Amino acid sequence: MRYLALFILSFLFWLLLTFDLSPINLAVGAVAALITSLLFGKYFYERVYKFLQPQRYFWFLIYIIILIWECIKANFDVAYRVLHPAMPIKPGIVKIKLELQSEFARAMLANSITMTPGTITVDIVGDDLFVHWIYVSSEDPEQYSRKITGRFEKYIKKTFE
Amino acid sequence: MVSTILIVIGVLFNLIGCIGLIRFPDVYNRLQSATKCGTLGTCSILAGTLFHFGFTDAGIKAIIAIPLIFFGATVAAHALVRGAYHFGIKLGDKSVKDDYKDVAK
Incomplete structure (x- = not known):
């Protein structure tokens, strides 16, 4: 089933x-897609039937809009820090508790975090996500988890989980 | 006109990314500037290409390149940061916090 889904996706691509x-x-194209799906099918997203649930596409659209907005904000934030003469940075690696369960949703969350203001995902160990942050603005784990993951987590949950 | 503006914005952001790459103190902060500014800059140039050519083959290719760059840049940044940490490169002097230290061993 997932080999077929990957075949269709790569053929469309x-x-x-x-x-x-x-x-x-x-x-x-068909031959190339066939080779791709035979080689990489076993790494593909497992529950393929979720592609057929329309409400997920709706949430995906909202997620994309939020992501682009955050991405633009991230750029202005980093550009400001680069060009400011005093370079206002306060970097550090912080630990955040993950609430998402599925692997794919976690990967998407990690990617989103890398694109948002001043944060890069370093690693996932168990249920903890380690994030390099260019400006550690608070010491309270509750607060910075909400600041970093809060914007995306519920949309990713609805879209990919 | 729109395409020119988008391409100019893109080039400016790529320039800022490069300046950050030189100015920031350690490898982790440098990667921040390289990934963020590089990605939006390049995506903006590609969007400008789309507006210039419209929905022809070149325009569609520009659209498809955007998610590729997006995933490529994020995964590469993550791999480089993690690799640098495990290789033993220390966080810069300005760093205030390191929760990863105990787990990385």
Whole structure:
């Protein structure tokens, strides 16, 4: 089942990438997608039926909009710190408790964190997420967890879990 | 017109990213500036390309490159930070907190 899903996804990706509907191109794309899905199918997202639940696409759209907004904010934040003569940074690695369970949702959360203001995911050990933060603004774990993950966690839960 | 503005913004952000790469004190902060500014800068240039060409083959390719860069940059940043830490590179002098120290061993 997941081999089939990966095949369809990679074939669509090929079509978008080449943007050409001639039979030769379709054949090459099908072969390439087949090889990809045979090699990497076993690493793919397990519960494929979730692709067919429409409400997930709705939440995905909202998640993307929030992510782009946060991403733009992140850039202005880092640009400000780069250009400021005194360089206002206070870096450190903080530990955050994860509430998401599935592997895929965790990976998406880690990616989102890397894109948001001044934070890079370093590692996941058990249920803890380690994040390098360019400006550690508070000492209280509750508060900074909410600051870093709070914006995304519920949308990622609805979209990917 | 829109495409020119987007491309100019993109180049500016890439420039700021490079300045940050030189100014920041340690490898972790440098990666912050390289990933963030680099990603938005490049995505902005690609969006400018899309506006310039419209929904032709070049424009569509520009759209597809955006998620690729997005995932590539984030995963690369994570791998570099983690690799640097395990290699034994210390956090810079300005650092205030290190929760990862005990777990990394």
